Amino acid sequence: MGVLHRNRWLTPYLLLAPGLVWLGIFFVAPLGFLAYQSLEQGDIFGIGYKFTWAWHNFWDSISTYHPQLIRSFEYAGIATVLALLLSYPLAYWIAFRGGRWKNLLLLFIIAPFFVTYLIRTLAWETILSDQGVVVRVIRNLHLLGVLGDGGHVLASPTAVVAGITYNFLPFMALPLYVSLEQIDHGLIEAAGDLYASKLHAFLRVTLPLSLPGVIAGTLLTFIPAAGDFINAQLLGTPRQYMIGNVIQSRFLEITDYPTAAALSFILMALILVAIFVYARIIGTEKLTG
Amino acid sequence: MSVAAERLSMSGPGPGTLTRVVRVARRQVLTVYSLLAFAYLLVPIAIVILFSFNHPAGRFNYTWQGFTLNNWKNWDGVPGMRSAIELSLEIAALSSFCATAIGTLIALALVRYGFRGRGATNLLIFLPMSSPEIVLGASLLTLFLSMSSIFPLGFGTIFIAHVMFCISYVVVTVKARLIGFDRHLEEAAMDLGANEFVTFAKVTLPLIAPAILAGLLLSFALSIDDFVITNFVAGSKVTFPLFVWGAARVGAPPQVNVIGTAIFVIAVAAMLGNVLVQMRRSKGAN
Numbered sequence: 001m002g003v004l005h006r007n008r009w010l011t012p013y014l015l016l017a018p019g020l021v022w023l024g025i026f027f028v029a030p031l032g033f034l035a036y037q038s039l040e041q042g043d044i045f046g047i048g049y050k051f052t053w054a055w056h057n058f059w060d061s062i063s064t065y066h067p068q069l070i071r072s073f074e075y076a077g078i079a080t081v082l083a084l085l086l087s088y089p090l091a092y093w094i095a096f097r098g099g100r101w102k103n104l105l106l107l108f109i110i111a112p113f114f115v116t117y118l119i120r121t122l123a124w125e126t127i128l129s130d131q132g133v134v135v136r137v138i139r140n141l142h143l144l145g146v147l148g149d150g151g152h153v154l155a156s157p158t159a160v161v162a163g164i165t166y167n168f169l170p171f172m173a174l175p176l177y178v179s180l181e182q183i184d185h186g187l188i189e190a191a192g193d194l195y196a197s198k199l200h201a202f203l204r205v206t207l208p209l210s211l212p213g214v215i216a217g218t219l220l221t222f223i224p225a226a227g228d229f230i231n232a233q234l235l236g237t238p239r240q241y242m243i244g245n246v247i248q249s250r251f252l253e254i255t256d257y258p259t260a261a262a263l264s265f266i267l268m269a270l271i272l273v274a275i276f277v278y279a280r281i282i283g284t285e286k287l288t289g
Numbered sequence: 290m291s292v293a294a295e296r297l298s299m300s301g302p303g304p305g306t307l308t309r310v311v312r313v314a315r316r317q318v319l320t321v322y323s324l325l326a327f328a329y330l331l332v333p334i335a336i337v338i339l340f341s342f343n344h345p346a347g348r349f350n351y352t353w354q355g356f357t358l359n360n361w362k363n364w365d366g367v368p369g370m371r372s373a374i375e376l377s378l379e380i381a382a383l384s385s386f387c388a389t390a391i392g393t394l395i396a397l398a399l400v401r402y403g404f405r406g407r408g409a410t411n412l413l414i415f416l417p418m419s420s421p422e423i424v425l426g427a428s429l430l431t432l433f434l435s436m437s438s439i440f441p442l443g444f445g446t447i448f449i450a451h452v453m454f455c456i457s458y459v460v461v462t463v464k465a466r467l468i469g470f471d472r473h474l475e476e477a478a479m480d481l482g483a484n485e486f487v488t489f490a491k492v493t494l495p496l497i498a499p500a501i502l503a504g505l506l507l508s509f510a511l512s513i514d515d516f517v518i519t520n521f522v523a524g525s526k527v528t529f530p531l532f533v534w535g536a537a538r539v540g541a542p543p544q545v546n547v548i549g550t551a552i553f554v555i556a557v558a559a560m561l562g563n564v565l566v567q568m569r570r571s572k573g574a575n
Contacts, residue, residue, distance in 0.1 A: 015402075
């Protein structure tokens with residue numbers, strides 16, 4: 001205690017030490033190992049993998065797996081937009097009309113998280129199965145050709161995107177709710193007093209103020225969605241496989257570590273680029289709005 | 290809150306009948322839309338619960354065949370599932386406890402102290418949350434494989450991984466509470482002669498306890514539900530999500546739905562209790 005008193009500057013470092021050590025060894029160092037592995041060459045059965053600055057691993061994996069890469073970003077992008085469209089009105093409704101029931105309604109939003117991820121994805125298999133109500137309605141609306149694939153909804157891009165949207169929706173809805181809930185109602189009233197129509201007040205006051213929630217929600221949804229492989233595996237076929245499926249099978253089934261490691265980095269890099277571009281777009285919009 | 294919403298709806302310029310009708314219609318549109326969105330969120334859960342009572346004809350539990358309580362009575366009738374559940378519970382309890390301890394200390398350091406490397410620490414906390422799980426799992430596996438004598442795949446590596454990805458969530462949760470914390474309470478305690486440690490134990494800790502508990506529960510939930518990272522580092526060990534994954538390939542038995550339903554009910558009951566307490570409290574405050 002005496003030592004601590006005399007060296008107060010030491011306290012924060014002592015508090016941080018266990019966490020930094022843990023994250024250093026089990027988060028930062030593994031990324032280094034992964035980088036190292038992505039530049040290896042060889043095969044698992046013969047000589048094993050050797051480090052050779054094999055940069056071509058990156059180009060090779062891109063040229064082989066660019067369909068899955070593009071598909072990942074496509075599906076994740078669509079799912080993120082769908083999640084935003086679904087949950088913005090919902091979050092708005094709870095924040096502005098929820099009254100005393102807000103917390104209870106919020107519980108409904110996060111309810112899917114209380115069902116094991118894999119089990120709730122399997123539930124979508126039941127919902128979208130050929131005998132199910134959803135498929136029947138889609139068939140009667142003559143949309144099966146558009147939404148489905150070969151007369152089924154399961155094993156089609158629609159099913160995979162629906163599963164991704166569902167599984168990550170709470171990540172979108174919660175930050176939206178938090179930012180909408182914090183908005184000072186006086187500001188919206190003031191807009192009304194200054195003869196702004198309700199729509200105008202929404203576009204000029206509510207929407208810009210909720211933008212932090214939109215940004216956070218979009219990122220929290222898009223990042224896990226782009227790396228997901230469970231939905232494509234359970235609700236799709238190899239024709240819907242995303243980059244996560246490739247990384248998972250290269251790593252755990254084929255033990256082609258260099259390719260899997262290279263693809264992991266490509267995925268991370270592309271996500272970072274997407275975030276950066278997105279931040280620029282939102283940023284400039286914010287400036288001009 | 291509802292008062293504010295009412296004021297909001299009445300505060301427009303002179304409401305004519307037509308605009309009022311339009312306004313009511315618009316309000317109902319939002320309500321109907323929200324109810325549909327709720328349905329979208331809740332229907333799959335209802336399916337999970339419903340199919341825990343299904344009496345499947347063959348291996349596949351996809352179509353409704355008839356009501357039975359057998360799955361609930363024989364929840365333990367599937368080989369390997371019980372040990373998977375036990376492993377998941379053990380790992381979740383242990384890793385959420387450690388992650389909460391470590392994360393709370395980091396949160397305290399970040400909010401309470403200015404120090405060199407604060408920005409870098411914040412970044413280090415943020416990064417695990419913003420990395421795709423598959424990358425975290427893959428990179429951990431490369432570390433464990435390269436040092437397989439120190440880290441043989443199994444209980445230990447699952448525990449390590451779960452603590453790693455839970456820490457950041459605890460930090461964020463506890464930090465939020467600490468930032469909204471009234472420092473005057475601590476100063477008052479110090480003015481009354483309490484030293485730093487007594488102040489921490491008697492004032493700070495009780496005030497941030499709800500956030501610590503929230504971090505603990507969040508970690509527990511994240512750990513018990515994790516599939517992607519665990520799938521990489523588990524070796525031959527099987528947690529409950531891994532068991533479901535394996536079972537799904539050959540047709541998941543309805544007992545999986547029984548456990549899914551049980552986890553859901555327990556979690557919702559806990560949350561509901563919390564919400565009701567909060568509602569009563571806010572009612573008392575009004």
